[in-house]
Amino acid sequence: EDGYDLWLRYAPLEGEALDRIAGLHGPVAVLSSDGPEEASATMEAARRELGVGLTRLSRNSASSMRSGAEGYVRLECPENRGDSAVGYSVRADGADIRIRGSSDLACLYGVFALLRELSLGVDPVRIDIASEPAMPLRMLNHWDNPDGHVERGYAGRSIFDWWHLPERLDQRMIDYARANASLGINGVVVNNVNARAFMLEPRYIAKYKRLADAWRPYGIRLYVSVRFSAPKDIGGLDSADPLDPEVRAWWQAKADEFYAAVPDFGGFLVKANSEGQPGPQDYGRSHADGANMLAEAIGNRGTVIWRAFVYSAEDETDRAKQAYGEFVPLDGQFADNVIVQVKNGPIDFQPREPFHPMFGAMPNTKLMFEAQITKEYLGFASHLAFLAPLWEEVLDQEPGRGGRVAEVVLPAGMAGVANTGSDRNWSGSHFDQANWYAFGRLAWNPELPSEQIAREWTVQTFTREPEAIEKIVRMMMRSREAVVGYMTPLGLAHLMNTGHHYGPAPWVCDLPRPEWNPCYYHRADADGIGFDRTESGSDALSQYADSIANRWDDPNTIDPRFLLWFHHIAWTAKRPSGLTLWEELVSEYDWGVAEVDAMAREWADLSDAIDPQRHRAVTESLAIQQREARWWRDASIAYWQSLNGLPLPENVRPPADPLEAYIGRTFPEAPGQ
Ligand code: BDP
Structure with missing residues (x-):
């Protein structure tokens, strides 16, 4: 097993579960808007998936066809109301299973849901599910560059073969679409937010058309990241000012060109005035001016997604405050087809951040949740970290207005920075597939508990052996x-x-x-550590609702997981735990290292339950993680000690090497930016 099949392996069922699906044929009735004879490409995909899935799950055994009652999977999606009506039901009806919905895509989604249930071992006669997506946009953002390099990508080269498109379409593009459709992902931004203007040229539009045509049956709309200065870069204009009529006309014509080739083109994603990217502020205009100009060009045909990830060299305010400062005053000024995309936290996809305060502060703007599936700051594809608990933690917060974050983003959706690449297993490591999976499942239903997601992914991906499942789920749940x-x-x-x-x-x-x-972030010195973001410091805390700010204002009542994000604390300060801050910090590092050791032990126990190829691959990664967890712990402790001069608490292992050794360590072979 090399991981290529992701969670769509449909490994053969055994024993009772196999008996139960024996005799299930599918599909006999395909009702789509085009009638049974001329099923749409989507219905064809549904039929094909069902065929592959049932055959593999039932071991394709002729004997299974002979035994027991015979039933049929009936696909009943007669009126195609389009991709806004994708809710489905999957119900046993005697020996049959009926999949119903109001669009062809609903039937495809229903097929994936049925196959998931069967993979999980659910008895077909008990299947009774009805589901619809919580939010309209469930998208992946690829940070893929046209030359095949993936920014922050740790799974090989880009999966998009711009060099050979449009003539050549890799089978991977279909398997990719299947994987996304199985989760309900319905939008893909194909290029990096740090965008190249030439990707708006006609020769690229032809490539997008080929991809969009291939993905349409799977319900995936294609989006493109645009460089705001494109009218200058490739359009021959001398300005990109969003209020300049010539500039507006250029974008209008560009959008029309896209829609002529790709009638269901999704729209534009924009990173503007951030990290050196051009934007409307270059002309003294606001983010709303820029976004609304593009929104007008796109019209009611699609969406403009405008990123709130901004911070600038000139601005000396706390970086954690800048996006809020720039965007909140613009609340209510964005056009209807603009979505502002907000990272989960106010800095940048860290292993843990408090939720982004913008989620509670822009009631009149559609806000989308941006997650990073690729693990830029969490050990790349080398360390195991299941990210659903990270996203769940933020989605569950109550920012003070509009309900929980999960509810705030309902009118818009969720975007995840993809972790796919040309590696055979797509994600650089087997466990990183779970993050793609979890992202898609949460975008469909942000109320799904992480643990349930971990469990269903494990069963479909690795094993149906109950003890092994529990071990793997436990590993995943403690990993982040x-x-x-x-x-x-x-x-x-x-x-x-x-x-x-x-x-x-x-x-x-x-x-x-x-x-x-x-x-800048840790602000450690001889006396203490942490960033004072209370009133006496940067006052970033005031961007949160009072109910939260009041709790977090006091180092003794703040959730300790956010302590040093908001407070500068003396090393020797006594904490509610009875330990000093220094002692607490050291014990956290040791706890993290011990957790990785425990994960590695659990995995070692699983050698009989997992196929050897994948078992070995994960074992090797866990060995790296064990070593590097110690590196993190030792280097951090050595550095803090060089500032605070404090001895280690009793019975604590000293860092393996002197601080200079950690500082001197270079590794130019690390995947770059
Ligand atoms: C940061 C990455 C950088 C991205 C940026 C972004 O380091 O490569 O371009 O986010 O989101 O996390 O625009």
Whole structure:
């Protein structure tokens, strides 16, 4: 097993579960808007998937066809009301199973749901599910560059073969669409937010058309990231000012060109005035001016997604405050077809951040949740970290207005920065497939508990052996917290090495922009550590609702997981736990390391339950993680000690090497940016 089949392996059922699906044929009745004879491409895909799935689950055994009652899977989606009506029901009806919905896509989604249930061992006669997506947009953002390099990608090269498109379409593009459709993902931004203007040229539009045509049956709309200065870069204009009529006309014509080729083109994603990208502020205009210009060009045909990930060199306010400062005053000014895309936290996809305060502050703007599936700051594809608990933690917060974050984003959706690449297993590691899976499942239903997601993924991906399932789920559920423990405990953040963001470098203090330095984030000195974001400091806390700010304002009542994010605390301060802050911090590191050891032990026990190829691959990664968890712990402790001069608490292992050894460590072979 090399992992290529993802969670769609449909491994043969055994024993009773196999008997139960014996005699289930599918599908006999295909009712679509086009009638049974001329099933749409979507219905064809549904029929094909069902065929493959049932055959594999039932071991394709002729004997199964002979035994027991015979039933049929009936696909009943007679009126195709389009991709906004994708809710489905899957119900046993005697020996038959009926999949019903109001669009062809609903039937395809229903097929995937049925196959998931059967894979999980559910008795077909008990199947009774009805489901519809919680939010309209469930999308992946690829940070893939046209030359095949993936920014923050740890799974090989880009899966998009721009070089050979449109003539050549890789089978991977179909398997990719199947995987997404199985989760209900319905939008894909194919290129990096740090966009190249030439990707708007006609020759690229032809490539998009080929992809969009291939993905349409799977319900996936294609989106493109645009460079705001494109009218200058490739359009021959001398401005990209959003209020300039010529500029507006250029974008209008560009949008029309897209829609002429791809009638269901999704729209544009924009990173503007952030990290050196051009934007409306270059002309003294606001984010709303820029977004609304593009929204007008797109019209009611699609959506403009405008990113709120902004911070600038000139602005000396706390980086954690900047996006809120720029966007909240614009609440209510964005056009109806604009969505503002907000990262889960106010800095940048850290192992843990408090939720982004914008979620509670823009009631008149559609806000979308941006998650990072690729693990830029969580040990790349080398460390095991199941991210559903991270996203769930943020989705469950109550920002003070509009309900929980999960509810705030309902009118818009969720975007996940993809972790796919050309690696045979798609994600660089087997367990990272779970993050793609979890993202899709949460975007469909943000109320799904992480543990349930972990369990269903495990069964479909690895094994149906009950004890093994429990072990794997336990590993997954503790994995992200372990990473927080050995990398950035107690609310610390952004201590990773410069550029590639791998490994510890809390000592870096001399980069030209203050907010590029780990020192900026931890603010440690001889007396204490942490970023004072209360009123006496940057006052970022005031961007949160009073109900939250009041709780977090006091170091003794704040959730300790956010302590050093909001407070600068003396090393020797006594904590409610009875320990000093220093003792608490050291014990967090040790806890994180011990958790990884426990994960590795659990996995070692599973050698009989998992196929050898994947078992070995995960074993090797866990060995890396065990070693590197110690590296993180030792380097961090050595550095903090160099500042605070405190001895280690009793019975604590000293760092393996002197601080200089950690500082001197270079590894130019790390995947770059
Ligand atoms: C940061 C990444 C950078 C991205 C940026 C973004 O380090 O590569 O371009 O986010 O989201 O996390 O735009």
